[in-house]
Amino acid sequence: MLVTRIIGKCPGCKRENSFGNVNINQNLLLRGCIHCDYSIQIPLPALSKKIIYLDQFFLSHAFRENLEQFVEAANIIAELAHAQLIICPCSPIHKTETLQWRHSQKEQLLEFIKKTSRGNEFNPEYRIKRAQITNSFKRFLENDEKVPSISLRDALPREINNWEDYFWIDVKGLPEDTERIRKSKEDSVAQLVGLFQNWRTQNTTFEQDHQFELIDGAKIYIQLYIEMAQRLANGDFTTLLESPMIVETLLYFDKDEMDIQNRLNRVIGFFKSKYYYEVPCEYISSGLFAALKQKVKNGHYVNEEKAKKTLSGIFYDISFISTYAPYCDAMFIDNPMIDLVKEPKLNLEERFNTKFFARKTWNEFIDYLTKIKEQKSQEIDWGLSLVHV
Ligand SMILES: [Zn+2]
Numbered sequence: 001m002l003v004t005r006i007i008g009k010c011p012g013c014k015r016e017n018s019f020g021n022v023n024i025n026q027n028l029l030l031r032g033c034i035h036c037d038y039s040i041q042i043p044l045p046a047l048s049k050k051i052i053y054l055d056q057f058f059l060s061h062a063f064r065e066n067l068e069q070f071v072e073a074a075n076i077i078a079e080l081a082h083a084q085l086i087i088c089p090c091s092p093i094h095k096t097e098t099l100q101w102r103h104s105q106k107e108q109l110l111e112f113i114k115k116t117s118r119g120n121e122f123n124p125e126y127r128i129k130r131a132q133i134t135n136s137f138k139r140f141l142e143n144d145e146k147v148p149s150i151s152l153r154d155a156l157p158r159e160i161n162n163w164e165d166y167f168w169i170d171v172k173g174l175p176e177d178t179e180r181i182r183k184s185k186e187d188s189v190a191q192l193v194g195l196f197q198n199w200r201t202q203n204t205t206f207e208q209d210h211q212f213e214l215i216d217g218a219k220i221y222i223q224l225y226i227e228m229a230q231r232l233a234n235g236d237f238t239t240l241l242e243s244p245m246i247v248e249t250l251l252y253f254d255k256d257e258m259d260i261q262n263r264l265n266r267v268i269g270f271f272k273s274k275y276y277y278e279v280p281c282e283y284i285s286s287g288l289f290a291a292l293k294q295k296v297k298n299g300h301y302v303n304e305e306k307a308k309k310t311l312s313g314i315f316y317d318i319s320f321i322s323t324y325a326p327y328c329d330a331m332f333i334d335n336p337m338i339d340l341v342k343e344p345k346l347n348l349e350e351r352f353n354t355k356f357f358a359r360k361t362w363n364e365f366i367d368y369l370t371k372i373k374e375q376k377s378q379e380i381d382w383g384l385s386l387v388h389v
Helices: 056-064 068-082 092-100 106-117 125-142 178-194 194-198 206-233 247-252 258-270 280-297 305-309 314-327 336-341 347-350 359-374 379-388
Strands: 007-008 019-025 029-032 039-043 052-053 330-331 355-357
Touching: 019 092, 019 330, 019 379, 052 056, 056 068, 056 092, 056 106, 056 336, 068 106, 068 359, 068 379, 092 106, 092 314, 106 305, 125 258, 125 280, 125 355, 178 194, 178 305, 178 314, 194 280, 206 258, 206 280, 247 258, 280 314, 280 336, 314 330, 314 336, 314 347, 336 355, 336 359, 347 355, 355 359
Parallel strands: 052 330, 330 355
Antiparallel strands: 007 019, 019 029, 029 039
16 A cells, blocks of 8 residues: 555554555545555544635735735644644635736745645636526525525535545646736726716615616626527527526526526516525625725725725625635635625625635734634544644
C-alpha cells in the first residue's frame, strides 16, 4: 500500500517503519503497511464545518500581505480549515475577478485563492440559479405552502462534512476573455451610476423597488427565451451554449401532456407569483439593487466619479452574495456592500441564517472566528492527532 505517513512497526508482518496512514475516505482513516496486506480502518469523529465566503478584497489583501490584520485573519482561517472546522470555498467569480486584476502576480493570487479553498469550489452561478428556480417552480405547481429549504447539494459538488484527504484536487477552469469582461464591467457600472439622478426623483418605497427589480429579472428570462427561440429558428445553435436556459427548463415540465402555449402561460404565472419572489438568488439580488436605490435616494453617491470607483465591483458582489449567501454561515464582503446587505427590510441575516462581516466590522469578524476555534471538541483533536501523526 502507498503509505502517506509512516508511524512505526506493522502489527501484521512486524517490520519496523512500514505501517502508517494511507488515506482518508469520507470519515474513515485507512492505515496499512508498505510490505504486507495488513490494514485497519479507524472511524473519525463526525464533523460540522462552517462555510465562510471570503471575497476578493479579503483574499487579495491576505495574499499581498500589505496589511497585518489581513495576514493574521488569514492565518486563523488556515488554522480553522486545517482543524476541519470550516471551509472557505472559492467560486468561479473569484477566478473572473482575479483575471481582471492588473497585476503581474495575478497567477500567484489565483494559486493563493485555490490554496485557501483547499479544493472546495462552489458550483457556477447559473447552475445554482437554475436549481433554485426549478425547485420553486415545483412548489408553485404543487401549491406547496411550506417554507422552501436550502439544499447544500445545489451549491457544492462534494459533501463538506467529510474529513479532508491528504491531497485535494486542483480547481480547474477555462481561459477567459479578460479584456472584454473588464470593459463590459466598466460599462455596466457607468450605466448603473448614470441611473442615479433619475432614481433620486422617484418616490417609490423599498418594497416597490424590490418588486420592480424582481419583475425586471423575470422579463429578462422571458426575453432571453424569445431571443434564443428566434436564433434557433434561424439555425444559430451557438445560442444553446450561452443561455442560462431558465424558461426552457421550466417549459420542459409536462411537455408530453400540455401544449406549449399553456406551458408558457404557466411559466409566466409562476414569474408573477410569490414562488418566484421567494427564489433565494432572485430575492437577494433584486433586494440589494433596491437597497442601493434607497441609499441613492437618501443622498449617497452624489459624486459620479467617486461612485463609479466605490461601486466598481458591485455587479460581482451582488452576484456572489445573491448566489452563495444562503449556503454560507458567514461572508466577508466589501464595506459598501455591508450597508446594503444589512438593510433591515431585506432581513438577509435572519432569513438565510448568514452572518456578514466587512472591514468596518473587523472585530466582530475576529470574534466570530475565535468562537469557532473555542468550540473545537476533544474528539476532533483526537481525530487530528491520528490524521497528522
Ligand atoms: Zn506489514
